[in-house]
Amino acid sequence: MDDTLSLAIQASYYIAAFLFIMGLKRMSSPVTAASGIKWAGVGMVVATAITFAYPGMHNFMLMTTAIFVGGLLAWWTGKKVAMTDMPQMIALYNGMGGGSAAAISGVELLAVSSGATTHSTVFMVLAVLGGFIGSVSFSGSMIAFGKLQGLIRKDFRFKGQNFVNLALLGAIAWLGITVAGGHADISTLALFFGLTLLLGVTMTLPIGGADMPVVISLYNAMTGLAVAFEGFVLNNAAMIIAGTVVGSAGSLLTQLMAKAMNRSLGNVLFSGFGGESAAAGGEVSGSMKAIEATDVGVMMAFAQKVIIIPGYGMAVAQAQHKVWELTQLLSERGVDVKFAIHPVAGRMPGHMNVLLAEAGVPYDLIYDADEINADFESTDVALVIGANDVVNPVARTDPSSPIFGMPILNADKAKNCIVIKRGQGAGFSGIENLLFFLDNTRMLYGDGQAAVSELIQAVKEL
Amino acid sequence: MIELSAFAALYIFMLAAFTGYEVIAKVPAILHTPLMSGSNFVHGIVLVGAMVALGHAESTGGQIIGFIGVILGAGNAVGGYVVTERMLEMFKSSGKKDAKKSEGNG
Numbered sequence: 001m002d003d004t005l006s007l008a009i010q011a012s013y014y015i016a017a018f019l020f021i022m023g024l025k026r027m028s029s030p031v032t033a034a035s036g037i038k039w040a041g042v043g044m045v046v047a048t049a050i051t052f053a054y055p056g057m058h059n060f061m062l063m064t065t066a067i068f069v070g071g072l073l074a075w076w077t078g079k080k081v082a083m084t085d086m087p088q089m090i091a092l093y094n095g096m097g098g099g100s101a102a103a104i105s106g107v108e109l110l111a112v113s114s115g116a117t118t119h120s121t122v123f124m125v126l127a128v129l130g131g132f133i134g135s136v137s138f139s140g141s142m143i144a145f146g147k148l149q150g151l152i153r154k155d156f157r158f159k160g161q162n163f164v165n166l167a168l169l170g171a172i173a174w175l176g177i178t179v180a181g182g183h184a185d186i187s188t189l190a191l192f193f194g195l196t197l198l199l200g201v202t203m204t205l206p207i208g209g210a211d212m213p214v215v216i217s218l219y220n221a222m223t224g225l226a227v228a229f230e231g232f233v234l235n236n237a238a239m240i241i242a243g244t245v246v247g248s249a250g251s252l253l254t255q256l257m258a259k260a261m262n263r264s265l266g267n268v269l270f271s272g273f274g275g276e277s278a279a280a281g282g283e284v285s286g287s288m289k290a291i292e293a294t295d296v297g298v299m300m301a302f303a304q305k306v307i308i309i310p311g312y313g314m315a316v317a318q319a320q321h322k323v324w325e326l327t328q329l330l331s332e333r334g335v336d337v338k339f340a341i342h343p344v345a346g347r348m349p350g351h352m353n354v355l356l357a358e359a360g361v362p363y364d365l366i367y368d369a370d371e372i373n374a375d376f377e378s379t380d381v382a383l384v385i386g387a388n389d390v391v392n393p394v395a396r397t398d399p400s401s402p403i404f405g406m407p408i409l410n411a412d413k414a415k416n417c418i419v420i421k422r423g424q425g426a427g428f429s430g431i432e433n434l435l436f437f438l439d440n441t442r443m444l445y446g447d448g449q450a451a452v453s454e455l456i457q458a459v460k461e462l
Numbered sequence: 463m464i465e466l467s468a469f470a471a472l473y474i475f476m477l478a479a480f481t482g483y484e485v486i487a488k489v490p491a492i493l494h495t496p497l498m499s500g501s502n503f504v505h506g507i508v509l510v511g512a513m514v515a516l517g518h519a520e521s522t523g524g525q526i527i528g529f530i531g532v533i534l535g536a537g538n539a540v541g542g543y544v545v546t547e548r549m550l551e552m553f554k555s556s557g558k559k560d561a562k563k564s565e566g567n568g
Binding site: 038 | 465479480481485490493494496498500502503506513514515518521525527528530532534535540541543549554
């Protein structure tokens, strides 16, 4: 009987691991993505259900209560969050996973320190490492959530913060070795976890909001790794596989994001952005030239090719629905309209695609920078809405600029470039945008949603 | 339960690391946010581990920590699923077959 049960449990975990990998694979194409998460979801239900039959378990009341409390809270918050706030929700749920991994280590190490059980050195080392990574990911993700949610507004930079973190890390390493040795009392254990949580906070607080997506992605990979270590500790292959797959996929995703933002990972983690670079950048000569919405409407309606470049400003103004309405009107007139998305448009790579999808824009009208940059020269109108640094030509031309070398969308190469912008100020990074001063650029001042509504009106009246 | 030998576990670790890398390597940037969210959901499997840890906890301290662990793990799994599904449900094609191939690239 026990053998059959054990076999059923192992088989269920095996199926779950298979479904996770297949699900992730399907999530890597827009055609199959929606089914991918369902595959992975089935795997999770199978694995969770069979775990109730795990041998030698008790505390079932506590367990069921905890699942309901955690699950319902997450379900409720996940259902009602706005699409613009998605990045911080990912940070929040990821932090919970890290905390959960740390808690597993906590339970196991507590049992050892109270003398209830003893384990091999490998077990102890992995439990300590999993607890360390999970705790840092937990407290770090919570700070990231607080920053993006606007709960924490300051960046808290001070001289020597890297030394403070290094000192903390040293203390944690020493405590960790003591704990792994198996001779730690409860207060040493508590101090170990306390300092680890503190390190996550002090590491994340100085990092600016613009870099947060990279940090969230990094913590996501770290949680994966922590889960894999706990899988070793608990002798659970499904956890090892799922955790490791996420750990390596997450590391790759972190690198891709950092590259798209023209930053190195070390740069993101160990130096604050914005402080010293805000004043940098060459001077720009010339003036910005304003234009009226009616003129832009005529220009677009009689164009052959139009490329729309949306930025986070468009999402903040909630203009994406109006933009799609404008696109449909133009398409009916035979204008070829496409969307060009910069990798870091929005708060996170791919975030803008989600926001456009929410407004109903089909994904096959949306193009990456690499796919569309060659098209700008044959484009009549490039319409920039709420984007700034990602269309700044100095990234190509001015080696002294902090964004030099960053891949940009070549809106300046279009025959006409229209920029919808609230006012005349510089962008998020404080760098003057050369594009606004070019001869083929016209500025349409106003709130994103109002300006696009005027454009719709202008096209309709033709 | 069937014990994994340390080396079997190491082999699993190595192969899974390559798998994760390969699965993500060719993903278009448009899916980066949902994919991060999806991988965030997958490590929600930590819930299973937290359940086992709580299920074997003897001391009150262990039960409290295990209880918190299961709450957090369940939050990771359920929250990760809900937001990923909401995002991916919105991705729709324009219905024109091969819209991307026939236009553009000119």
